[in-house]
Amino acid sequence: MNKITLTIVLFTKLIVAQNYTEYATGSSVDAETNHEFGICLMGGASENDDAMVWFLNKANGGDVVVLRASGSDGYNDYFFTDLGVTLNSVTTFVIDNEAGATDSYVLQKVANAEAIWFAGGDQFDYVSYFKDNAMEDVLNNFINTKGGVIGGTSAGMAILGGGYFSAENGTVTNAQALSNPYHSRMTLGYNDFLDIPFLENVITDTHYDDPDRRGRHAAFLARYATDNNSRAFGIACNEYTAVCIDDSGRAYVYGEYPDYPEFAFFLQSNCVANFMPENCIDGQPLTWNHTGEAIKVAKIPGLYSAENYIDLTDWSNSQGVIWEDWSVNNGSFSNTSSTNPNCDLLSISENDTIGFFVSPNPFSNTITIASQLTNYDIIIYDSFGKQVAQFQNQSQVDTSNLSSGLYFLNVSSEKLDETFKLLKN
Known part of the structure; x- marks a missing residue:
């Protein structure tokens, strides 16, 4: 060399x-x-x-x-x-x-x-x-x-x-x-x-x-x-x-x-x-x-x-x-x-409802929605209020694209409007 x-x-x-x-x-x-x-x-x-x-x-x-x-x-x-x-x-x-x-x-x-x-x-x-x-x-x-x-x-x-x-x-x-x-x-x-x-x-x-x-x-x-x-x-x-x-x-x-x-x-x-x-x-x-x-x-x-x-x-x-x-x-x-603000990040109340039943909580990749109603909208928000998914009239909601964390699932029809706080593992 x-x-x-x-x-x-x-x-x-x-x-x-x-x-x-x-x-x-x-x-x-x-x-x-x-x-x-x-x-x-x-x-x-x-x-x-x-x-x-x-x-x-x-x-x-x-x-x-x-x-x-x-x-x-x-x-x-x-x-x-x-x-x-x-x-x-x-x-x-x-x-x-x-x-x-x-x-x-x-x-x-x-x-x-x-x-x-x-x-x-x-x-x-x-x-x-x-x-x-x-x-x-x-x-x-x-x-x-x-x-x-x-x-x-x-x-x-x-x-x-x-x-x-x-x-x-x-x-x-x-x-x-x-x-x-x-x-x-x-x-x-x-x-x-x-x-x-x-x-x-x-x-x-x-x-x-x-x-x-x-x-x-x-x-x-x-x-x-x-x-x-x-x-x-x-x-x-x-x-x-x-x-x-x-x-x-x-x-x-x-x-x-x-x-x-x-x-x-x-x-x-x-x-x-x-x-x-x-x-x-x-x-x-x-x-x-x-x-x-x-x-x-x-x-x-x-x-x-x-x-x-x-x-x-x-x-x-x-x-x-x-x-x-x-x-x-x-x-x-x-x-x-000050005092604990007890903030609900979406300013919603967690109410039990006979119209919709959402499970499991915590969930993995699928959320089940049971209801006697047949026509309803589903919107999922992340913990900061940003919409991350939307569905209609589904009893099984696929969330495999969502990362682990806190979510809010809103289910609404002409007569009912309920929001559920859910945690994904």
């Missing part, structure tokens, strides 16, 4: 090597286990060990992949040895660009994992490297088909919501977001990246020890509501707090309260017909007030035992919650104490 050819070969290997760096701990042989679905959201400082044990146990002795765009192998020994959870392997990939994210070897390791963790850093790196390519496809297949456990901290938590702050133009301050919700740094994405159950209309935020984060988070939700004509939701954590969501949608909060002021926050647009911001316009201060009740917030202390929770199928059923009302008036953020 001559010097020119050798130089070309070495240069090519260097380019490939620069796309990602791998750190591997444990077995190099893939393990297949009876893993479980789950979501772990971490506030951005050092990890809560109890929450991380919850996360790793979902892998059931399988393989963990850590994805990051900076740093090195800090998670490998922590996951594999320090927490006392038996794992087959921990592999960290430090991804340098989209080519590294879509490398066939990296994609296969991600697909084979039972648990995937996103480290902190710059969330726009993750959006740039992982979105609209093969990595996005592999991640969504891992979540929704394989049913693995996924989580992240700081920037890694920021990308997990259906809505997300991309930080494409850098971070945005409280003052910038509230004075102009369409500021050039208010770069948001909507339901076009990761598709994670229970987080579809949610924008996450971290480092909530800084009270200014709350104002800009309110602005994120105002933008989501305005741009999508839909109620908006948010989940946020103080830095040493974690939220762990199981396959039923129940979100438990880990922390060291009352020793430390560690809380998670669950935000939702008020469940009223007129929930939209009064003024969310480019170049003008945000007003989202509605007599001080624009956003209903469940502030949940994180306990060592994680006994406190909120159910994300209805954003109301909960334990240990401190309820607050948040609002913004002409760019000024405020919050006051």
Whole structure:
């Protein structure tokens, strides 16, 4: 081999090597286990060990992949040895660009994992490297088909919501977001990246020890509501707090309260017909007030035992919650104490009826509708009020195309109009 050819070969290997760096701990042989679905959201400082044990146990002795765009192998020994959870392997990939994210070897390791963790850093790196390519496809297949456990901290938590702050133009301050919700740094994405159950209309935020984060988070939700004509939701954590969501949608909060002021926050647009911001316009201060009740917030202390929770199928059923009302008036953020809104997401009542009998609940792929009536319409809505299916005069309704979660089934005729709250496994 001559010097020119050798130089070309070495240069090519260097380019490939620069796309990602791998750190591997444990077995190099893939393990297949009876893993479980789950979501772990971490506030951005050092990890809560109890929450991380919850996360790793979902892998059931399988393989963990850590994805990051900076740093090195800090998670490998922590996951594999320090927490006392038996794992087959921990592999960290430090991804340098989209080519590294879509490398066939990296994609296969991600697909084979039972648990995937996103480290902190710059969330726009993750959006740039992982979105609209093969990595996005592999991640969504891992979540929704394989049913693995996924989580992240700081920037890694920021990308997990259906809505997300991309930080494409850098971070945005409280003052910038509230004075102009369409500021050039208010770069948001909507339901076009990761598709994670229970987080579809949610924008996450971290480092909530800084009270200014709350104002800009309110602005994120105002933008989501305005741009999508839909109620908006948010989940946020103080830095040493974690939220762990199981396959039923129940979100438990880990922390060291009352020793430390560690809380998670669950935000939702008020469940009223007129929930939209009064003024969310480019170049003008945000007003989202509605007599001080624009956003209903469940502030949940994180306990060592994680006994406190909120159910994300209805954003109301909960334990240990401190309820607050948040609002913004002409760019000024405020919050006051409140009570559980007991929101019914479609403002309907659950009534027994002799006209229609709907079963089973929970359901899998088929819903049975029994009635003495022969002419009726059937409409299915998701938990955010969006119509997802429509039928007429059917006693067996096929729902195989619907993902797991909470749904509302409305059956109506000339004489009866009933709505049923149903959960799909």
